Amino acid sequence: MKYQYQLKTDCLDFEDGVEVLKKKFTNPVVVGNINNLDPDCVNWIINTLVSRGISVKRIRVDRKGYLKYIIKAEYKTKYPEYYINNFFEKTFEHYLCYHFLDLKQNEKFIDIASEHSPVVDIFSNLTGCIGYSQDIMYNPGIHDNKIGSNASEIPVPDEFFNGAIATCSIEHFENDSDILFMREMERLLIKGGKIIIAPLYIYSKSSCQTDPRYSIPGSVSFDNEAIIYCAKDWGNRHGRFYSPESLIRRLIKPNTKLEFVVYIIENLEEIDKSLYCKFILVGTHI
Numbered sequence: 001m002k003y004q005y006q007l008k009t010d011c012l013d014f015e016d017g018v019e020v021l022k023k024k025f026t027n028p029v030v031v032g033n034i035n036n037l038d039p040d041c042v043n044w045i046i047n048t049l050v051s052r053g054i055s056v057k058r059i060r061v062d063r064k065g066y067l068k069y070i071i072k073a074e075y076k077t078k079y080p081e082y083y084i085n086n087f088f089e090k091t092f093e094h095y096l097c098y099h100f101l102d103l104k105q106n107e108k109f110i111d112i113a114s115e116h117s118p119v120v121d122i123f124s125n126l127t128g129c130i131g132y133s134q135d136i137m138y139n140p141g142i143h144d145n146k147i148g149s150n151a152s153e154i155p156v157p158d159e160f161f162n163g164a165i166a167t168c169s170i171e172h173f174e175n176d177s178d179i180l181f182m183r184e185m186e187r188l189l190i191k192g193g194k195i196i197i198a199p200l201y202i203y204s205k206s207s208c209q210t211d212p213r214y215s216i217p218g219s220v221s222f223d224n225e226a227i228i229y230c231a232k233d234w235g236n237r238h239g240r241f242y243s244p245e246s247l248i249r250r251l252i253k254p255n256t257k258l259e260f261v262v263y264i265i266e267n268l269e270e271i272d273k274s275l276y277c278k279f280i281l282v283g284t285h286i
Contacts, residue, residue, distance in 0.1 A: 017212025018230045027222055033231045034241050036203045037278055044204055048244040055261045063271045069095045073122045082118060088272040094119050097165040097196045100282055103129040107162040110134055112151055113169035120145060152180035159190045171201045171239045179250050186255045189285040200279040203241040211235055258283035
């Protein structure tokens with residue numbers, strides 16, 4: 001429903017935080033980061049999705065096309081401070097959304113949980129589309145091209161957008177807010193409109209990655225079936241990784257007006273070794 005603000009306490013160290021989580025929740029709690037890029041894990045996810053009737057497509061991304069996009073978008077000159085330490089991943093996510101949406105002049109799209117992303121300016125400049133940035137942190141209501149709202153209650157009419165993107169955001173939507181968000185996308189997209197989720201955080205088991213120094217003071221709750229992975233110095237309170245089953249149950253099956261495809265990028269390391277956007281979810285309004 002909304003992106004939760006990060007809270008942190010310097011009075012709690014990581015190890016003590018892990019023990020608090022073990023006592024507070026019945027979920028399995030383990031220490032470490034989730035690795036959903038292992039080839040065996042990727043193949044298992046693909047095979048499981050296909051066996052459940054989900055369309056899965058393997059794609060290779062044109063590295064030269066991606067690098068040309070970076071230059072055309074003018075990240076280095078117009079937005080030199082944007083994600084300096086994670087530049088390739090963030091710009092790669094934008095490039096994928098740019099490719100999948102294929103926006104035209106005067107078409108409307110929305111960047112969900114946009115925060116300080118320049119993507120609306122970039123896409124508008126490159127295509128002539130009309131972009132909107134949405135975030136719970138903005139002032140409530142519509143102010144020029146900024147929309148301050150809950151991501152599941154966006155104050156625009158039905159079938160308003162040709163496209164929507166959620167880059168590194170839906171995994172932070174706690175409780176049932178991811179479900180309500182996708183329902184809102186079904187309402188807001190025109191026929192043929194697309195919602196792009198990049199990356200799609202998916203793993204072999206329903207899981208959630210957290211830094212307990214943030215999740216404990218924030219009183220975060222976790223999905224009942226989720227394994228809680230405690231990632232030291234990660235700096236975020238909640239990062240949901242769907243299993244194939246929970247992805248279908250939470251996002252795909254309830255939205256019968258959206259046709260979903262999971263894309264797998266086969267040549268990720270060839271583009272840049274820092275990239276982790278292996279999976280993408282695209283929903284098209286039918």
